[in-house]
Amino acid sequence: xxxxxxxxxxxxxxxxxxxxxxxxxxxxxxxxxxxxxxxxxxxxxxxxxxxxxxxxxxxxxxxxxxxxxxxxxxxxxxxxxxxxxxxxxxxxxxxxxxxxxxxxxxxxxxxxxxxxxxxxxxxxxxxxxxxxxxxxxxxxxxxxxxxxxxxxxxxxxxxxxxxxxxxxxxxxxxxxxxxxxxxxxxxxxxxxxxxxxxxxxxxxxxxxxxxxxxxxxxxxxxxxxxxxxxxxxxxxxxxxxxxxxxxxxxxxxxxxxxxxxxxxxxxxxxxxxxxxxxxxxxxxxxxxxxxxxxxxxxxxxxxxxxxxxxxxxxxxxxxxxxxxxxxxxxxxxxxx
Amino acid sequence: xxxxxxxxxxxxxxxxxxxxxxxxxxxxxxxxxxxxxxxxxxxxxxxxxxxxxxxxxxxxxxxxxxxxxxxxxxxxxxxxxxxxxxxxxxxxxxxxxxxxxxxxxxxxxxxxxxxxxxxxxxxxxxxxxxxxxxxxxxxxxxxxxxxxxxxxxxxxxxxxxxxxxxxxxxxxxxxxxxxxxxxxxxxxxxxxxxxxxxxxxxxxxxxxxxxxxxxxxxxxxxxxxxxxxxxxxxxxxxxxxxxxxxxxxxxxxxxxxxxxxxxxxxxxxxxxxxxxxxxxxxxxxxxxxxxxxxxxxxxxxxx
Amino acid sequence: xxxxxxxxxxxxxxxxxxxxxxxxxxxxxxxxxxxxxxxxxxxxxxxxxxxxxxxxxxxxxxxxxxxxxxxxxxxxxxxxxxxxxxxxxxxxxxxxxxxxxxxxxxxxxxxxxxxxxxxxxxxxxxxxxxxxxxxxxxxxxxxxxxxxxxxxxxxxxxxxxxxxxxxxxxxxxxxxxxxxxxxxxxxxxxxxxxxxxxxxxxxxxxxxxxxxxxxxxxxxxxxxxxxxxxxxxxxxxxxxxxxxxxxxxxxxxxxxxxxxxxxxxxxxxxxxxxxxxxxxxxxxxxxxxxxxxxxxxxxxxxxxxxxxxxxxxxxxxxxxxxxxxxxxxxxxxxxxxxx
Numbered sequence: 001x002x003x004x005x006x007x008x009x010x011x012x013x014x015x016x017x018x019x020x021x022x023x024x025x026x027x028x029x030x031x032x033x034x035x036x037x038x039x040x041x042x043x044x045x046x047x048x049x050x051x052x053x054x055x056x057x058x059x060x061x062x063x064x065x066x067x068x069x070x071x072x073x074x075x076x077x078x079x080x081x082x083x084x085x086x087x088x089x090x091x092x093x094x095x096x097x098x099x100x101x102x103x104x105x106x107x108x109x110x111x112x113x114x115x116x117x118x119x120x121x122x123x124x125x126x127x128x129x130x131x132x133x134x135x136x137x138x139x140x141x142x143x144x145x146x147x148x149x150x151x152x153x154x155x156x157x158x159x160x161x162x163x164x165x166x167x168x169x170x171x172x173x174x175x176x177x178x179x180x181x182x183x184x185x186x187x188x189x190x191x192x193x194x195x196x197x198x199x200x201x202x203x204x205x206x207x208x209x210x211x212x213x214x215x216x217x218x219x220x221x222x223x224x225x226x227x228x229x230x231x232x233x234x235x236x237x238x239x240x241x242x243x244x245x246x247x248x249x250x251x252x253x254x255x256x257x258x259x260x261x262x263x264x265x266x267x268x269x270x271x272x273x274x275x276x277x278x279x280x281x282x283x284x285x286x287x288x289x290x291x292x293x294x295x296x297x298x299x300x301x302x303x304x305x306x307x308x309x310x311x312x313x314x315x316x317x318x319x320x321x322x323x324x325x326x327x328x329x330x331x332x333x334x335x336x
Numbered sequence: 337x338x339x340x341x342x343x344x345x346x347x348x349x350x351x352x353x354x355x356x357x358x359x360x361x362x363x364x365x366x367x368x369x370x371x372x373x374x375x376x377x378x379x380x381x382x383x384x385x386x387x388x389x390x391x392x393x394x395x396x397x398x399x400x401x402x403x404x405x406x407x408x409x410x411x412x413x414x415x416x417x418x419x420x421x422x423x424x425x426x427x428x429x430x431x432x433x434x435x436x437x438x439x440x441x442x443x444x445x446x447x448x449x450x451x452x453x454x455x456x457x458x459x460x461x462x463x464x465x466x467x468x469x470x471x472x473x474x475x476x477x478x479x480x481x482x483x484x485x486x487x488x489x490x491x492x493x494x495x496x497x498x499x500x501x502x503x504x505x506x507x508x509x510x511x512x513x514x515x516x517x518x519x520x521x522x523x524x525x526x527x528x529x530x531x532x533x534x535x536x537x538x539x540x541x542x543x544x545x546x547x548x549x550x551x552x553x554x555x556x557x558x559x560x561x562x563x564x565x566x567x568x569x570x571x572x573x574x575x576x577x578x579x580x581x582x583x584x585x586x587x588x589x590x591x592x593x594x595x596x597x598x599x600x601x602x603x604x605x606x607x608x609x610x611x612x613x614x615x616x617x618x619x620x621x622x623x624x625x626x627x628x629x630x631x632x633x634x635x636x637x638x639x
Numbered sequence: 640x641x642x643x644x645x646x647x648x649x650x651x652x653x654x655x656x657x658x659x660x661x662x663x664x665x666x667x668x669x670x671x672x673x674x675x676x677x678x679x680x681x682x683x684x685x686x687x688x689x690x691x692x693x694x695x696x697x698x699x700x701x702x703x704x705x706x707x708x709x710x711x712x713x714x715x716x717x718x719x720x721x722x723x724x725x726x727x728x729x730x731x732x733x734x735x736x737x738x739x740x741x742x743x744x745x746x747x748x749x750x751x752x753x754x755x756x757x758x759x760x761x762x763x764x765x766x767x768x769x770x771x772x773x774x775x776x777x778x779x780x781x782x783x784x785x786x787x788x789x790x791x792x793x794x795x796x797x798x799x800x801x802x803x804x805x806x807x808x809x810x811x812x813x814x815x816x817x818x819x820x821x822x823x824x825x826x827x828x829x830x831x832x833x834x835x836x837x838x839x840x841x842x843x844x845x846x847x848x849x850x851x852x853x854x855x856x857x858x859x860x861x862x863x864x865x866x867x868x869x870x871x872x873x874x875x876x877x878x879x880x881x882x883x884x885x886x887x888x889x890x891x892x893x894x895x896x897x898x899x900x901x902x903x904x905x906x907x908x909x910x911x912x913x914x915x916x917x918x919x920x921x922x923x924x925x926x927x928x929x930x931x932x933x934x935x936x937x938x939x940x941x942x943x944x945x946x947x948x949x950x951x952x953x954x955x956x957x958x959x960x961x962x963x964x965x966x967x968x969x970x971x972x973x974x975x976x977x978x
Contacts, residue, residue: 014475015475015478015479015482018475018476018478018479019479019482019483022479022483026491026492026495027495029495029496030495125698135370138370138620138623138624138627139616139620141623142567142571142616142619142620142623143616144571144574144575144578144591144594144612144615144616144619146574146575146578146579146591146594146612147578147594147608147611147612147613147615147616148612150594150598150601150608150612151608151609151612153601154601154605154608154609158601158602158605165602230697231739232734232736232739232740233739233740233741233742233743235695235697235734235740236734236740236741236742236802236805237742238693238694238695238726239693239695239726239727239731239732240726240727240753240754240757240805241722241723241724241725241726241727241728241754241757241758242723242727242753242757243723244719251742251745254742254744254745255742255743255744269482269483269484269485270484270485271484272484272487273484273485273486273487274486276486276487276490276579277486277575277578277579280579281598291487291490292490292579295490295494295581296580303491303494307487307491310484310487311482311483311484311487314482314483314484315482318482328744329743329744363655364655367655
């Protein structure tokens with residue numbers, strides 16, 4: 001088992017190097033001098049430019065420059081925002097809980113609806129329910145979620161006045177960030193109604209961000225379930241006289257979950273992509289909105305560092321999924 | 337006729353022959369109502385795009401502030417002159433949608449073409465050359481796949497500068513790994529088969545092998561992937577447009593139209609509803625078509 | 640009362656090209672403790688017949704029969720719940736691919752005790768003890784350690800032994816073995832066959848052995864049923880059938896056995912089992928039959944009693960009037976048969 005974990009972890013190293021390389025070289029693709037790019041549009045005096053040039057190692061060969069960059073990244077130094085002069089890592093860690101909270105709620109939403117819907121569709125194959133689930137999920141899969149968010153606002157906020165339009169919580173509450181997760185922080189604070197305000201703010205973004213994963217999970221669960229239900233060991237389980245429920249909930253589900261877990265892992269990337277759009281629509285103060293804002297402010301250190309950090313997070317989650325995969329699938333665990 | 341023939345009433349006519357492969361493909365494909373609907377919608381969108389100049393009642397760029405934010409014709413205040421209403425600066429939404437279909441189709445087809453050509457070449461090279469070249473190409477593709485697709489596209493566009501061309505390039509790069517993987521897998525499975533060995537023994541060179549033996553055998557998955565790729569390309573390009581990184585105003589690109597309309601969501605539902613609906617329907621149609629093609633072409637799924 | 644009675648059983652699968660009849664009018668009775676061999680080429684419907692009996696015909700198959708009763712219970716009208724009480728307890732089945740027939744996500748111990756706890760209501764401890772006994776009986780060394788193994792950690796032969804242990808766990812009255820040795824090494828095949836025969840004798844359970852290999856059942860089965868393209872072609876006592884086969888198909892199968900080969904050449908049956916698109920109008924075997932006539936190509940023979948068994952042939956080999964009738968029905972010239 002330890003060997004399995006170690007091989008998996010070691011496989012991540014080239015990917016990590018690749019991501020840092022991408023982040024490093026992309027900034028150099030920006031037309032113009034990289035230091036001037038990093039310094040922003042407000043201009044810089046030649047003396048300071050030279051000083052920065054040496055500080056960043058721009059007088060050295062490119063491979064050495066990359067080495068310096070990598071060393072700094074490994075120490076957690078991702079540079080400073082040109083606008084706020086705040087460390088990129090500090091800003092990221094301050095905003096990331098908001099994104100995680102949203103992404104977590106979205107994936108729970110997607111799982112809570114997608115798994116049962118996919119399973120039922122597989123069991124009742126070719127029924128009206130099956131066709132309905134497949135149709136709806138294909139629509140969800142094709143959904144431009146930036147539009148979906150606007151439509152939901154139109155419906156629930158404008159038409160029925162049920163949910164707020166933007167932000168994480170009503171402005172009348174001030175919550176001291178302890179964990180950064182508002183759902184927890186509001187419960188810890190003694191502000192009355194703050195928790196429900198946070199919940200109401202979460203509903204629409206959760207649905208918007210959860211739509212694509214929901215569709216993918218439902219489709220994947222269905223097809224994995226269908227495949228598993230045709231396996232020899234399911235026939236054996238039936239031949240043993242086990243109840244339909246036990247066959248599905250134990251013998252089939254356990255096997256069907258293996259591909260589904262992989263898909264959920266892949267959805268993490270989709271979630272962060274979606275978070276960028278969702279946060280923009282709902283003015284959700286997370287890293288997605290932060291990145292987009294950075295682009296329009298031409299805040300390149302934030303863009304470079306933020307993209308790198310998001311890439312690493314996705315990579316880490318994929319690794320975690322890979323390890324979980326080993327846990328639920330004994331064949332993998334023993335073979336490596 | 338004896339009782340014996342009555343015994344097997346539903347069995348196919350004894351003289352029936354297995355259908356021709358193309359006919360069989362069409363049999364499977366047309367049995368899938370969703371796929372046929374998708375195909376019909378796509379044909380419709382293509383026709384609209386081709387005859388945009390004839391169909392569109394107005395110019396997509398013509399502004400007229402006297403008719404700003406007119407609702408669709410069935411609502412009070414709407415007129416048939418602007419069937420789907422007008423946007424905040426008085427442009428006809430229907431005309432913009434019609435011209436937008438040109439952009440979306442162009443984006444989808446161009447992006448997928450670039451990706452297929454580069455991806456197939458890279459995949460074929462990786463599959464045939466193997467060794468360090470293969471490792472390098474495949475590792476790079478793994479990294480691209482690891483990163484969230486839109487994030488990567490956003491970073492690329494942010495670096496290259498916003499615009500339609502750059503966003504198309506970015507999306508093409510993001511969907512590239514699928515084609516590389518497909519082509520490489522096809523090379524590796526096909527070259528291990530006997531007929532390729534036979535061709536090689538009879539003196540066929542690698543280039544000839546690639547184009548005569550391997551490519552024809554991976555066209556089916558490539559077609560499926562292309563159909564699904566067009567939907568991804570349209571969706572991602574629209575998302576970039578929505579974020580202000582893709583096609584720039586006053587372009588009638590659907591995502592860009594939504595970006596313009598965003599602030600009016602509380603006042604005029606029609607300016608946000610129709611462009612998004614156009615994206616959804618087109619993307620859905622390509623996904624339906626892709627699914628239908630896959631089911632019809634993939635013998636494993638046939639029952 | 641017979642243990643198992645099947646009358647006119649059919650199984651149909653709707654497909655794109657029409658309805659595929661996998662099993663076509665099979666009738667069969669089986670006594671307690673009897674050993675029956677079911678023989679036929681791949682696709683002859685022998686497995687599906689038994690799956691229909693177990694209620695395991697895969698979607699979208701349809702099962703119809705005039706009678707289907709086991710141990711006095713009518714399986715056609717039985718409720719699902721009642722049926723589940725029977726399957727796995729009184730009727731058990733083992734399959735061709737032992738490794739894929741076991742669930743890869745659960746240990747051998749779990750899968751074995753599951754049956755015991757369900758049908759015998761044993762608690763965890765008792766079931767575990769019984770499971771060890773069962774593994775011992777099927778000849779698995781150090782059974783206690785094996786309980787925590789996963790199927791992929793064991794060989795095919797070992798997995799088949801586990802399947803057998805699972806099948807006999809509740810002392811079934813009927814065990815169906817669907818090509819139990821096909822996926823195994825030749826040396827293991829004999830061991831598994833011996834094991835099945837020993838267990839059958841010890842427990843006096845009825846055994847249905849499905850195989851495409853006449854050699855496999857020659858020594859085990861008392862009675863043999865030969866199937867072709869979903870139909871029963873011939874059915875009679877084993878020694879009788881081996882000594883004087885009545886159906887040309889049976890005769891051809893026997894002639895194809897290696898020990899019957901003359902001057903080192905193996906006899907074969909030309910052609911293949913008819914599929915959905917080339918199902919003959921008359922006798923299903925007629926395209927490959929050396930004695931086919933105009934009559935047998937046009938009119939499908941009924942399954943009828945013959946010489947102590949059943950046969951589906953116009954011209955059984957032991958029929959004294961055969962030659963005369965064959966001549967009367969004008970056999971088709973030999974060269975046409977070959978095509």
